[in-house]
Amino acid sequence: MQPSAILETALYVTDLDAAEAFYADVIGLERIAKVLGRHVFFRCGQGVLLLFNAEATRHAPKPDAKLPVPPHGTTGPGHVCFAATPAELDQWKSRLDGMGIAIEADFEWSQGGRSIYVRDPSGNSIEFAEPKIWGL
Structure with a gap:
């Protein structure tokens, strides 16, 4: 499975x-x-x-909780990557720049595909990338 x-x-x-x-x-x-x-x-x-x-x-x-979800959490910055086409990456870069959000990195991967990175207000690493960076 x-x-x-x-x-x-x-x-x-x-x-x-x-x-x-x-x-x-x-x-x-x-x-x-x-x-x-x-x-x-x-x-x-x-x-x-x-x-x-x-x-x-x-x-x-709590013992009477409707949803007994176990405890979880972490400290320090995390990471998430949003899929984007090459044209969307250019649009994201323009949008983020226009909103005063610093682009931390913008590069092409050796296997193909581009990524751009920014930080959210908590310092998490937010990436926008072409799916082909993972062969998708």
């Missing part, structure tokens, strides 16, 4: 409001769920991007 896709990806943030604004207003993702102070979730294509306040997810659920 082998999974067919990644359904959700989680990033942990230090300022949930700033992260929500970044992913909604800058990246343009659609909010699909939110619990104040704990998390905000976004639709991204066929998957979901989960943004968690790491402090709020490190504790075991």
Whole structure:
């Protein structure tokens, strides 16, 4: 057996409001769920991007919790990569530059394909890349 896709990806943030604004207003993702102070979730294509306040997810659920999700979380910057065509990469670069968001890196991979990198308000590494960097 082998999974067919990644359904959700989680990033942990230090300022949930700033992260929500970044992913909604800058990246343009659609909010699909939110619990104040704990998390905000976004639709991204066929998957979901989960943004968690790491402090709020490190504790075991209460015995009477409706959803007994085990504790999770991390410290330090994480990473997520959004798929983009070559034309979209140019559009992303223009959009991000126009919003005053520094492009940390912009390069061609030796196996083919281009990536650009920025940081979200919590310091997570956000990449936009052509799927062919992974042979897709």
